[in-house]
Amino acid sequence: MGSRIRENVKQIFHCFCEVSCPRPGEDHARIIDKFPYDYQEEEVLKSISKFTYPCEFEHTAIQHYSFVFTNEDSKWTFGFCRHDPKTDAAFVFLSSLPWHDTFYKLLNQISEVSQSYNPVEQRKYFLEALYICDIPTNGTLVIPWNGEQTFVSRCPNVSELPSIPENRNLTEYYSAADAHNMAAIFASLLHERRIVFVSRRLPRLSACVQAAASLLYPMHWQHVFIPVLPHPLVDYLLAPMPFLIGAPVPVFQSINRSDLAEVVVFDADTNTLQSPFDDLQNLPADVVSSLRRELRSQAMLGDGMARAFIRALVMLIGGYRDALRFHPGQRITFHSDAFVESRPSPVQPFLRKVLQLQLFQQFIEERLEMLNGGLGFSDEFEKEICLYSGRSSSRLRQQYKEWKRTVRREGTAFFKTMRNKANPAMKSAVKTVREHGREVRAACKDIRSRLRDSQLEKKSTADTNPPRPRPRLKATASYKRRPLHVTKAESRTRSESAPAAPGAPPIPPARSYRHIPALDHQVAAAMALAGSSSSSVATSAGPEETPAPAPAAGSSSSSLTAPSAGGRSARSSDAEELLREYGLDFSALRLRAGAATPDDVPSLPPTPPSTSPPSSLPPTPPATSPPRTPPLPARPGG
Incomplete structure (x- = not known):
């Protein structure tokens, strides 16, 4: 059966009728005029009178509404009515074209022509011109008539979606039902339920039923479809098959509600829906959420509403x-x-x-x-x-975002529930742990503060009393003024004339001193120098050195000799001067055999063996150089 709309329509309308209102005592309305005059479809004419006045209703204003006949081939034939409260008759167009707004304009034109100076003739001219007019292909209906006048109206394009406010049915449905009820009715239509629309106003009733059916596009309702149910056909409401019916309130109240089993009822006047089914929940969740989101948006003008359902x-x-x-x-x-x-x-x-x-x-x-x-x-x-x-391609990403939002929302709800449902003992335990935690943090803070104060105090003390450096003896001015130079001959004579005692380590060779030795070593050297200067052994004044006498037997290994330098003997004045620089009394010393006795000079610690090779000494300065002081003895362990 497919679409219920007839295709390849040749004429704009099949019949035009003027139907009088039923008089008191009459069962049905009467057709008082028709066009074409030879239209002989008696069954259709009888049905027109029934649907034009389906029941008693109030019409205080001009009303436009439509009804539908179902032919033997299951195709729909539409009837378009206009009621004027100033007259006791209604105008009706019968057509296979679902051009609601266009035919409402044509009905208004007929009403205007009927009020002219020659209504019968003028209406005849206009209907003849309309009847012979071809179906427009450019979307605009143009009807020249009476040689001077032209009727122009835009025709709906069946390939386009209905839009608001151009489509009167969709506009009326949008104003009568909210987003939830429209979605629920849509779900009931997809489940092929028995659905009834109820209203006191025929224009609203027929518009809502027509709009709800059109939102199934590209599918078409295949069951009983009656936008306005006349009272003689009230038994259709008790039919067991699926149907979509618009029942005026007087017709709907004439039946027993208990007889309406499993029927979905929507009151278009109060926007209330009664359904024994949960059809909306049976639809996929993503489809329902998408439909509700689009229906609640503000972009419902134009084809936004129809596109949401498609x-x-x-x-x-x-x-x-x-x-x-x-x-x-x-x-x-x-x-x-x-x-x-x-x-x-x-x-x-x-x-x-x-x-x-x-x-x-x-x-x-x-x-x-x-x-x-x-x-x-x-x-x-x-x-x-x-x-x-x-x-x-982006569907998985969208599903992931929705899943993430759901997890976040459910996780937040879970933690809120756990927090609200925690028993007093748990809350008390949490409070106790929190208080002990504060005490522990305070104690740790106090300990850190004490450690920091102690460190600051130590640092302050160290800054006030800095550590005393290790005392070192610097070279004297006379030592600096007279650099020390030892010849190879002197070094050789010294090493041969001062042999080490038996069992003692060898005395290291003489060398130039970079550092000043300790005080006790300097004293011993001075004493040895003094003993050498007072000895009876004379040194020759020649350019060659005279070997120093060997030490007496039993003398200490720490006894030192001072060889002559520059070919002259050491003078006692030089020894006295050196002792005075170190704060010693020369006269208090007892000299024996040119060297200090062991009783007078403290014994020096044994000199450890030297592992470094003897350093080369500088050459002997020329004879014209100034006199030089004898070299100091080597420091033990140096």
Whole structure:
């Protein structure tokens, strides 16, 4: 059956009727005029009188509404009515075109012509011009009539989605139902429930039913469809098959509500929905959330509302193209399992139910018929499928973001629950641990403060009393003024004339002194020098040195000799001067055999053996050089 809209329509309307209001005591209204005059469809004419005045209703203002006939071929024929409270008659157009707004304008034009100076003739001219007019292909209906006047109106494009406020039905439905109720009614339609719209106003009633059915595009409602139910057909509300009916309040109140089992009822006057089913929750969660989000947005002007529902259908059944199978020489077929697997796993349980829906089966049959007949199709639904396929690459990222938000939200709720439901003992324990923690932190802070104060105190004391450096004796001015030079002959004579005592380590060779030895060593050297100067042994004044006499037996190994320097003997004045520099009394010393006795001079520690080779001495200065002081003895351990 596919679409319920008839195709290849040749005429704009089938019949025009003027229907009088039923008089008191009459069961139905009467047709007082029609065009064309030879229209002989008696059953249709009887139905027109029933649907034009379906029940008693108040009409204090001009009202436009529509009704629908279902023909033998299951195609719909639309009736468009105009009620004027100033007259007791209504104007009706019967057509196969679902041009609601266009026919409402035509009805207004008929009413205006009927009030002219010659209403019968003028209306006849206008209806004849309209009847013979071809279906416009450019979207604009232009009707020249009476030789001077022209009627112009825009026609709806069936390839476009209905928009607000151009589409009166959609605008009325949007103002009557909120986002949740529209989504719930949409879910009930997808489950093919028995649905009833109720209202006291016929324009609102018919508009809401027509709009709800149009939001199923590209599918079409395949069951009983009556936008305005006349009172003689009230038994349709008790039918066991699915239906979508608009019942005026007087008609709906004429039946027993207990007889309406498993019926979804929406009151368009109060925006209340009563349903024994939970159809909205049976839809996939991502489809519902996306639909609600788009319906609650502010971008409902234009085709935003219709596009929100078509995107929901794309998410549900847009994968039908993945289930089409084509083999050379055979017709294109539809594979049900491939259709279910074309969508994510959360959607698959619902898709298995969709396969059993008559409206989906008719949709697939219509698409296969077009494909096998060589006809292509490119409607808004197919365009949205392409857009959805382009966005599917980012679907995993979006799901990850939603999962992360859910985990964060549930984690926060969990911790809040644990905090609110903690028993007093747990709270007390937490408080105790927290207090002890503060005490421990305070104690640690105090210890760190004491350590820091102690370190500062030590540092302050060290700055006030710096450590005394190790005393060292610097060279005298006379020593600096008279550099020491020893000849090779002197070194050789010294080493031969002063042999070491038995068992004692050898005395290291004389060398130039970089550092001043300790005080006791200098004293011993001075004493040895003094003994050498007072000796009776005379030194020759020649250029060659005279070997020093060997020490007496039993003398200490620490006794030192001072060889003559520069070919002259050491003078006592020089020894006295040196002793005075060190604060010693020369007269108090007892000299024996040119050297200090062991009783007078403290014994020196044994000199450790030297591992370094003797350093080379500088050459003897020329005879014209100033007199030089004799070299000091080597420092023990030096």
